Amino acid sequence: MKKFYSLLAGSLLLTSALQAQQIEYNPGSNHGNKFEQLGSTLLADPNMYRSASGAPGPKYWQQKADYDIVAKLDDDKQRLDGTETITYYNNSPDALTYLWLQLDENQHKKDGDNAKIEESKMQDKMSLRQLQGIMGHNLDLGNHIVSAKDAAGNNLKYTINETMMRIELPKTLAPGAKFVFKIAWWYNISDRSTIGGRGGYEYFPEDKNYLYTMAQWYPRMAVYSDFQGWQNKQFNGRGEFALTFGDFKVAINVPADHVVDATGQCSNYSQVLTSAQYQRWQKAQNSHKEPVEVVTLAEAKKALQGHATTRKTWNWHAENVRDFAWVSSRRVVWDAMATQIDGGRKVMAMSVYGPEAYPIYRRYSTKVVAHTVKTYSKYTIPYPYPCATSVEASNGMEYPMICFNYGRAEKDGTYSEATKNGMIGVVIHEVGHNFFPMIVNSDERQWTWMDEGLNTFCQYLTEQEWDPTFPSNRGPAYKIVDYMKLPKNELEPIMTNSENIQRFGPNAYAKPATALNILRETVMGRELFDYAFKTYAQRWAFKHPTPTDFFRTMEDASAVDLDWYWRGWFYGTDPVDISVDSVKYYRLNTKNAQVEGSYDRAQFERNLTNISTTRNKEAGMRSAVEADTALQDYYSKWDRFAATPATDKSYKAMYDALSPEEKKLYDSKNYFYEVSFSNKGGLPMPLFIEWTYTDGSKQLEKIPAYIWRHNEFNVTKVFAKTKEVKAIKLDPYRETADINEGNNSWPREYTPTRFELFKQQNTIRGASTGGNPMQEARKTNP
Template sequence: MHIRFLMGCLLLTVVSVAQPPQSNPGSNHGNRFEQLGYLLQSPNEYRTASGAPGPKYWQQKADYDISVELDEANLRLTGTETITYFNNSPDALTYLWLQVDGNIHHPDHDYLRNGRNRMEATMSNAQLVNLEKWRLAKETDLGVKITKLTDGAGNSLKYTINQTMMRVDLPTALKPGQKFVFKIDWNYKIPDRGVWGSRGGYEYFAEDGNSVFTMSQFYPRMAVYSDFQGWQNTQFSGGAEFALTFGNFKVKMTVPGDFVVAATGECQNYNQLLTPAQQQRWKQAQTAKDVVEVVTLDEAKANEKDKSTDKKTWIYSAENVRDFAWGASRKFIWDAMPTYVEGKKIMSMSYYPKEAYGLWRKYSTKVTAHTLKIYSKHTIPYPYPVALSVEASQGMEYPMIAFNYGRTEKDGTYSEATKYGMIGVVIHEVGHNFFPMIVNSDERQYWWMDEGLNTFTQFLTEGEFDNNYPSRRGPAHLITDYMKLPKDQLEPIMTMGDNVAQVGSNAYAKAATGLNILRETVMGRELFDYSFREYARRWAFKHPTPADLFRTMEDASAVDLDWFWRGWYYGTEPVDISLDSVRWFKLNDASNAAAFQQKQFDAVHKLRNKDDKSIVYATDADTSLRDYYYFNPDADGKFAQQQREAAIPVDNENKSKWANKNFYELSFTNKGGMVMPVIVEWTFKDGSKEVDRVPVSVWKLNEQKFTKVFIKDKEVAAIRIDPMRETADIDESNNLWPVKEMPSKFTLFRQGGGPARGASTGGNSMQRAQNKN
């Protein structure tokens, strides 16, 4: 799921601990570089110490045969499904757990009662309704109604529904290697997405009296039973999403006759659904060099006006997917073009109402194709035959289909923010095909494994779309405001999904930024890219955990990254590396002693005192205060130094080798806590620059401070730490020599209501330019 703004256990679920336990507390070393060890699950036959699936790795399978009918007038979906569940585990199962996510809006669900709220001086009707949304849910008759549950032979089965989870009690234990067939009949009232904020539902367009339906989480779905946690039966509470079982789907969707349906998989009966002209365009799209409209703008507008009274059934099938979703509307324009990944053809397609035409016709399908290519380059080749992008004023992902946003003004113009918001959400949601639709992590437990990995790959894909793309999540310097927050407003990335306060900053941005820092600063692109692809290859169509990612990245690169996982993912300490002092040494040519002469730099207070004309020094006001040492400062020290130098034998043989070298001794402290490589940029007096990279291991024997000498041929004018802002250092003012004041910045804004999500903000530059012409 794409979170556009900040939201309003196998391993270790960290909730209240700011830092993981330390084995050497109180010491200046031996803590941040401690191996993860006990924080990861023990290797076994299912998951190896290398991070690869073990020789006895297993996972369950569930196949679905589903038939649904959409009642547009009454906004109700009625369905029946047959599930064939395969027990590939070594365990005998006495019951099965299913997810019934449509119950998120049932009046008895905790989700509707556990929200925090308060009274304000002015309250809108919507705010008042939200105070008791459970009552509205009851009045609206929301929630899934199970009308029948039988086994394959038609015998009734006992079941229990606990909010969004449904337990089916088996008549006899399902032994390893056996399968169980059962059938569920159900129906539910389709929610208004604008009111309920649900991932699935409808959006009503008052101007033409039509709706766009996005049907997701619309059927009872098998929960995951795994080797590392048994049944994943944590309740769905509207935030952290789903872990699901792979299988094959056949789905029949009966809708009004003029609806266009976009769904997971491939349609099996276009010849019964499309007009001859549309079939010809669909055939043309198979080999087109550019986007082809299969259902045109004019046809969609005609459908809006002349509503059909008959029905049609669209049949889709999909293999080896973990879920199924679909969109339907008579408003849909549908365009398509082929995309090729390693010689395999994939149909990239988009479905959108006329309100989005000016943006979507230009960008959606081509951005979808670009996403498939770049994600495939960085992970595995896209394995499915289609990829769909559906405009639905929201961002949400399912196998082969993504719901996205982005609409123009009525005159067809749009703002720059709307353009990049739309492109970004298409990349993000289509990219979710890889994480977690293929590399199938459990977001309910580890929100970041889904969203963080996908946001990182989105960042790479944005960068390859346009080198000036204004990416918001990934660049290290953009996470520092979050890292600066007080500790009671932070939690480790490894925190269980629904316990994260600022999901956008934590599970998306910080997790993605961490991977970018690994790629650009810690490991280098070659080692990182190989290891990241290896993780995707190993765990495609399987259920990985964080330990599998951590171990694979190290196993494939030979880079010890435990310090990074421990600090960035298990901890909340920020990066703040301070350049405390600079000392400059040159060979002493004034004597015969082969010693070094130090040139002291004036401290900042001395420099500023010189510029302060209001200061009258006592030794100037009363010259009688001056003595020998006033005119010969540090005379005793210099004499002692001369004596020491005189006692040192001269190395004339090597003296010329060091005569013109400049020795700079730099002292650093770790003020933030998170260790990181130290990047030093030198600016020389002739204007040239040079960068030295000090590996993170420099902190191993003292995690609080270190001193290091650098030898330069030229005299240095300035030094800057982390010049490319690649380590997420939260305080750049202590990264400079000579010391410079860093101004704080603020923005003056006029408070007011914002536009609907995905809509242009109005007054855009494109619109202004058109008005001038």
């Protein structure tokens, strides 16, 4: 990547993705647009904080925030009360006069803007959640700030703007200084099934118990960075979080019969677990093949019967994390096993799940967790934390060392294959988020693809290493085709703010994952890609990267110019549609009079034949020469193409005049094929050509994407072959996401497809979906 720098002041990364998409250096031309460098228009200027290589600069800095939190869960009122002490370290070169915190629970406030900005429509069938989205609710939800004080107990002035809270500092916070303050707060926990959101509770009416998944539950420091200052964009529910690294000390007070798991490590298991449970926890430390049930299914079912009146406090600590989440319930099983990372370092892989998930989670979840941290560690950095936990919560959300997933069996204990695969996929995905963005800490609010896209790409690699027959939905190039062929007014570039994306899954998850997989398999090759990708993870672990840092690092570590690729795949909406338009076949003159005469005769006769001569002959018309033989002379019967001693001598003389190298070329009997391609979709890509020869053999040939640099719409290339070609096919392995395979072949191939009509059904996330042969087998063979 050439490092041309803009003269514009500041270091903001982008103006807008739509403007970036439209920038052309040479508008109206067929070249000089798609292959121009990004530096002068689309990338942030390098500086002392972020280098032109994509690495952190010599003066890179980031803030730190440490938390000491005490929280109390009221299981009768579904309320959470908390106090926290925040120590904020100003490592920036800037003097700060105020601090910004995130109050994400305010997303649920009945009078908040979040309930007003989404479109809605009436349908023939409406769910309670849909109707509440229209009517709103009258619940007392959102953060209630009791007090904000400095370390000496003095009240701090603060302002709440929707989901953001500004603390006015009593005096300027100088570079290198720290500020300690305390916040007391409470909020009513929301029902995730009706209100929605990432955290909340799920109620189980059959046993009258709750499962609490506590996320975004405490006032959290917003990020202050070198590239944008305060990240205080409001939380509207989709765009996730930019957060500051720090150390956590958290005391969680819950009913005595609850089991708690959380980010980090618990320091008082010996006090909160029973003697038997604590012994099982010790056993799990050395169990490397099978998970040990620390809290058993029998204990979970027994707990469902009671309702403790006493309470316990679970003490947790976590170092160098950007967030903290936890789960609490009396109706859960907890299992654990040890797995080894980076040459023997132990990581505890664990799962927490209810009885309804037991048949599938007990068999798979913890082993999938272990597989995920090992596989991601291979492609990025060794997993640095002491544990990783998967919680079944009919949900899908990620936090440091803990994530909430889905996947429940039927009441008879069976489950469909779709439920099994969906559960394995979501566990890999959410555990994988430990790497992106919990460690490589990008700003999810601005660039969703930097965590979801990179993570989905690694998820694909991990799924295939779990089971090569695993039906990965995102990653293979051909699976993004239906999205990329949509009309342009239904698309937006990957480099689009999270809240502005129409088709969130394809845009932020699938397309960037596909783009990275194509880079790895098709454009760069595995060796170059893997080295560069690992370099990015190593450079930006526990830091705040931007897209510029990623793009530059991938090029810096590989020596592959990818500006054209970022421009097309990340800043644009053009699809891939490359067509084989025509094929012309050429042979060298053989210098054999008889062979060349036959060829020239066929060409001559072909040129004499046209629609007029054909119809004259069919009508029985006789020409003047045919009617009057006196008009015929020597040339009327002369065979101008017949081989004669003179022509033989002439061809022999021409052959003898050739150099040895030229004679060798003639004797090789090469075939030449002039193939014309057109870029109908607009997105340039390499040409992968499969040649099928008349003897049945095949050959695959790759032409780099740079062939389009002089003409981005049409190219012609001549190929020399030693065998006669029967057919040509572009992209035979479907690795470029070409949206129209019908024009990829010569001669054209037409493949019929089949379809069926089906009745759409709505299912609850995490419930068994698809056919359930396991259940049918039990009915047949009880």
